[in-house]
Amino acid sequence: MIGAALNADEMAFPPRTVTLRWFVEALQDHNFKLGASVSFALAVGSATSATLFALPISLALRRANPNVARMLSLAFLGPLLVPTIIFALALYQTIMLLFGATSLISLFIGHVLITMPFPLRTIAAVTEGLDPALEDAASSVGAGPLHTFVHVTLPLIKPGILAGFLFAIITSWNDFSISIFLSPAEFKPLPVQIYEYLLYQYRPVIAAVSVWTMVGSVIVIYLIDKLVGLNVFVGQRSS
């Protein structure tokens, strides 16, 4: 869709002069490179933390009494129920009051919170079908809790962890609401970078940057497809 619109001198369609200059320039632009690195690091970092946070919770939910479990899961799914823009506003206000400025840490906190519901749900979906007898069997033959966890529980719930992690990465990578409120001026994620650029000028570089980003997304999705299959994204999960 965008692909066609970038080979012009000025933004115009159909392009008057065709050039690949912008593609090169996009890759050399310091701001965009920085933005892409921030976005990437943020996505991987917050998805990893969110998954690590969600894992013990979803395991604990299984053993907890149903009322407690319902309360807990509601508490953790909260960030999914409240529109992101409102939560972003709330967090921004709190961060400004506590620290006076936004920082990479505040951005990171926001992203962990909005991504956490995804691994929580996917892991919980897998643990529901898990037979507790398997773990009990392991401990009855003398395996310690850690050993049982690493060798029995973890392999069984791996599909859920992976799916949740991927959802978390995509959510963080796509986020705009949290980022625009909470990113510090010197480290802006790519979407904020592009948005602010578009507010002032309308040059083909942006189109080229967009195309590069799309290429990146396609590669990531292709890798996911090869590694776990795209079924993780469709209603039912094949686990």
Added chain:
Amino acid sequence: MSITLLSSQKAELAAPEKVVPWRLLSFGVVAAPLLFVLVFFFGPMIWLVLTSLSTYQIGSVPQLTFTIQNYVDYLGDPFYLVTSLWTTVRLALISTLFALGIGYVIAYYIAELPANRRGFLTGLVVVSLAVNIIIRIFGLNVLLMNNGLLNPSLLWLGVVDRPLRIMYTETGVLIGLVQIAVPYVVLPLIGVLAAIDPALKEAAASVGASPMRTFWNVTFPLSIPGIIAGSLIVFTLNAAAFAIPAMMGGGRVRMMGMLAYQQASINGNFPFAATVGICLFAMSLIITVVYLYVVNHKFKALRS
């Protein structure tokens, strides 16, 4: 004998010296995320509610006065009611309907394909979801702006004699909302539609039902759960849309998310921004609850 033991007791039997650290650890790994959510999610949300009950003072921290003045200012002002609340509700509802229609057709088409050929198209849908929202809207910008792809083509074809103004109008925002929402409808629906047993459709056809009748009496009712799931996601998402009205509406179409952002970041009026945000949340919650109630009622009526 060992079956009746609790797992903790068994752990004690297995490794008595490890029990206390393990318990501490398992308590810690549950308590830490919980604390995190309490401090950084529930804390700020409660704070937001309190802020909406505060008085705005230029250049200083809002004074908590437990006033409802902000709500009166927002909900009592016909200007805001029309330009933001009603605009938001209307755009969110219309875009949900369009997204459902378009998404259903796409999902139906993909689900009807043989399983080994679904992958590519599903991949395309997932990719469109994985490309950042800003970039997707920018693509739409390029397409719809005055000298974009659409207008020169329409002029050349003679469909219109002047460029259509789509950008920076409500129509533009609506197109943006629908475009962003479609994948969210398609993905749950593919799952639901593909799970429908083909034997049911064959049975309907074998007793002489036309494809149209089979669809309306067999496929469609069975896909209702997917429709409900998709429409709820899309409605809440679009009601809270912010990037789309910002980019497609050029600040002229003030949906509530947009208004809250403008009030907070440009005017620094946090109490008013918080009020708008909470009204938005309440609005989407009320509509969701009413929708689910009506749907449940309909279902019961159908069954009895």
